[in-house]
Amino acid sequence: MSKPTYYITTPIYYSSGKLHIGHCYTTVICDAIARFKRMDGFDVFYLTGTDEHGQKVQQKAEAAGVTPKQYVDALHEQIVNLWNVLNISYDKFIRTTDEYHEKAVQKIYEKLLASGDIYKSSYEGWYCTPCESFWTESQLVDGKCPDCGREVKLQKEESYFFRLSKYQDRLIEFYEQNPDFISPKSRMNEMINNFIKPGLKDLCISRTTFDWGVKLPFDPKHVAYVWVDALANYITALGYLQEDHSLYDKFWPADLHMVGKEIVRFHTIIWPALLMALGLPMPKKVYGHGWVLFGSDKMSKSKGNVVDPVLLADRYGADVVRYYLLREIPFGSDGNYTNEALLVRTNADLVNDLGNLVSRTTAMVTQYFGGNIPRPNDYDDRDRELISLCEGALCKVRADMEALSAPDALSDIFKIIQRANKYIDETMPWALNKSGDKDRLATVMYVLCECIRFASTLLLPFVPATAQRIFAKLGLDVPTDFSGLARFGGIAEGTTVNKGDNLFNRIDVDKELKELDKLATEQTEEKEEQTEQITIEDFAKVKLVTAKVVDCQKVAKSDKLLALKLQVGDQVRQVVSGIAQYYTPEYLVGKTVVLVANLKPAKIRGVESNGMILCASDGKNVVFVTPEKETASGKEVR
Ligand code: MSP
Numbered sequence: 211m212s213k214p215t216y217y218i219t220t221p222i223y224y225s226s227g228k229l230h231i232g233h234c235y236t237t238v239i240c241d242a243i244a245r246f247k248r249m250d251g252f253d254v255f256y257l258t259g260t261d262e263h264g265q266k267v268q269q270k271a272e273a274a275g276v277t278p279k280q281y282v283d284a285l286h287e288q289i290v291n292l293w294n295v296l297n298i299s300y301d302k303f304i305r306t307t308d309e310y311h312e313k314a315v316q317k318i319y320e321k322l323l324a325s326g327d328i329y330k331s332s333y334e335g336w337y338c339t340p341c342e343s344f345w346t347e348s349q350l351v352d353g354k355c356p357d358c359g360r361e362v363k364l365q366k367e368e369s370y371f372f373r374l375s376k377y378q379d380r381l382i383e384f385y386e387q388n389p390d391f392i393s394p395k396s397r398m399n400e401m402i403n404n405f406i407k408p409g410l411k412d413l414c415i416s417r418t419t420f421d422w423g424v425k426l427p428f429d430p431k432h433v434a435y436v437w438v439d440a441l442a443n444y445i446t447a448l449g450y451l452q453e454d455h456s457l458y459d460k461f462w463p464a465d466l467h468m469v470g471k472e473i474v475r476f477h478t479i480i481w482p483a484l485l486m487a488l489g490l491p492m493p494k495k496v497y498g499h500g501w502v503l504f505g506s507d508k509m510s511k512s513k514g515n516v517v518d519p520v521l522l523a524d525r526y527g528a529d530v531v532r533y534y535l536l537r538e539i540p541f542g543s544d545g546n547y548t549n550e551a552l553l554v555r556t557n558a559d560l561v562n563d564l565g566n567l568v569s570r571t572t573a574m575v576t577q578y579f580g581g582n583i584p585r586p587n588d589y590d591d592r593d594r595e596l597i598s599l600c601e602g603a604l605c606k607v608r609a610d611m612e613a614l615s616a617p618d619a620l621s622d623i624f625k626i627i628q629r630a631n632k633y634i635d636e637t638m639p640w641a642l643n644k645s646g647d648k649d650r651l652a653t654v655m656y657v658l659c660e661c662i663r664f665a666s667t668l669l670l671p672f673v674p675a676t677a678q679r680i681f682a683k684l685g686l687d688v689p690t691d692f693s694g695l696a697r698f699g700g701i702a703e704g705t706t707v708n709k710g711d712n713l714f715n716r717i718d719v720d721k722e723l724k725e726l727d728k729l730a731t732e733q734t735e736e737k738e739e740q741t742e743q744i745t746i747e748d749f750a751k752v753k754l755v756t757a758k759v760v761d762c763q764k765v766a767k768s769d770k771l772l773a774l775k776l777q778v779g780d781q782v783r784q785v786v787s788g789i790a791q792y793y794t795p796e797y798l799v800g801k802t803v804v805l806v807a808n809l810k811p812a813k814i815r816g817v818e819s820n821g822m823i824l825c826a827s828d829g830k831n832v833v834f835v836t837p838e839k840e841t842a843s844g845k846e847v848r
Contacts, residue, residue: 779844
């Protein structure tokens with residue numbers, strides 16, 4: 211009989227910077243789920259990859275003086291390396307620059323055009339380059355991107371649109387019929403109330419302002435919107451619209467798209483609507499997990515507060531990082547990362563509970579039975595308590611994983627480990643040895659070894675390298691499924707243990723915290739040194755001049771924008787600036803400011819803006835830059 215299939219995906223990762231420990235969260239969780247399902251009898255396909263197109267990549271490549279392809283190749287290598295370090299067992303790694311993907315995306319666009327789901331028009335909106343997202347004025351928060359809080363630009367371009375609005379009712383109907391489609395439940399309400407109810411607008415799905423993307427076959431000056439390109443990976447990776455589509459036939463629809471909460475919108479509105487337009491089945495579930503926070507911040511590479519997972523894995527082992535992410539971050543909500551919590555958690559669970567149980571047991575089997583696991587004699591009530599804990603564990607852990615809760619699964623597995631440690635204290639094998647009660651001592655040793663076998667079989671999906679080491683210590687083959695958990699008593703008499711090194715060494719938390727701080731500072735300094743430098747010629751391209759504000763008005767229908775008339779020598783020019791929340795027009799009139807005079811003119815909210823005034827900001831307040839002494843207008847600033 212063929213196995214049931216299970217298709218699980220991570221988002222494909224932006225190829226535009228170093229990944230931090232927050233990024234590893236999605237991938238590590240999916241890895242634990244994928245490994246669990248494989249052992250639990252499923253034919254699993256675990257997909258991950260890199261999202262390599264878009265304006266941001268193009269800009270970064272330009273700044274680094276390399277081609278976009280060279281740029282993404284280097285980052286792709288880094289990401290693959292990170293997943294190797296963390297022991298991620300993906301079945302396929304897709305790159306959106308893979309030729310088969312690009313061709314399939316083109317075919318998808320052609321199909322959508324043919325079905326009338328795409329039309330040509332022009333688009334004006336606020337664009338956040340880092341998030342590759344267009345926003346309407348009302349969606350902005352304090353004039354900034356509602357997702358990442360960064361600056362947005364008003365952009366207008368001829369574009370192709372996807373008739374997203376057409377799918378509004380079908381989406382609502384689909385959610386109603388599939389109440390578990392979006393999990394956790396709170397995210398479903400968020401999608402309906404914040405996005406669907408206010409009314410879905412057609413989606414701009416092509417760009418002409420840059421060319422690092424999939425060219426539209428019917429209008430090649432347009433490239434595909436990076437989110438359509440990216441979302442399509444979930445089916446192109448399986449061979450959709452390709453000659454060999456056997457994986458697609460076998461695995462689609464996906465059982466689980468695991469994503470961070472900030473991209474649930476793309477996966478539960480745009481993606482299902484695109485699939486509806488293509489006439490394809492819906493994925494079964496999208497789970498929007500919370501963020502690993504650093505202080506109160508999502509550790510975003512662009513905000514600079516990076517905790518390097520490779521450094522942590524090199525120092526403590528991949529399983530320490532995996533265990534922490536899986537156990538400590540409450541699933542579905544946000545959780546805080548601190549070095550201290552990582553180290554304390556490692557000492558408590560991995561060193562004390564697990565490490566001690568394994569080293570005490572293997573040491574005692576070595577000392578009392580020459581390293582050969584003895585045959586048990588009659589079990590007493592205490593033994594039976596442990597036996598039933600072990601025999602009931604798979605069922606509990608399976609239910610936890612069904613609910614996608616790795617913290618609960620680990621907590622249930624650790625119940626065996628903790629109970630077994632207590633059992634050592636209660637049965638006092640050293641006293642049994644002293645009193646010569648070898649029969650009872652044999653039973654106690656056997657029960658302990660079996661407990662370890664049960665716990666480490668269940669730990670394989672979560673901390674695979676550690677669990678494998680434990681099997682080596684017990685002298686057992688590493689199981690590939692859970693069949694050995696059906697019955698307590700699976701270890702054959704005489705199996706030879708090998709105590710070897712400790713699984714984990716106790717961490718001196720205070721000392722390590724200082725060490726980690728030092729390493730972080732060194733990394734930051736290195737990074738600062740690497741900040742991109744420009745030549746004097748680059749700087750000379752920017753024309754800065756003094757200018758006097760001669761008039762200032764609020765821009766109609768905007769609470770952020772002011773239109774300033776600036777005297778620059780004998781000319782007057784108008785500049786729009788987003789400082790209305792910091793200055794009144796009256797205050798500004800008569801002040802001298804510094805103007806970027808050769809900035810390309812732009813229309814902001816329909817108002818012509820010729821240049822930009824310099825301001826300083828600490829993230830909360832904004833102040834304009836002014837010469838230290840009274841200076842005539844139109845003077846060059848050098
Ligand atoms: N490229 C898009 C996804 C396209 S999928 C069709 C993207 N990439 S990403 O690199 O920015 O993010 C990849 C994953 O990392 C997302 O699930 C995101 O939520 C996750 N995380 C990034 N920072 C995170 C934390 N601080 N905490 C938890 N997960 C976070 O989005």
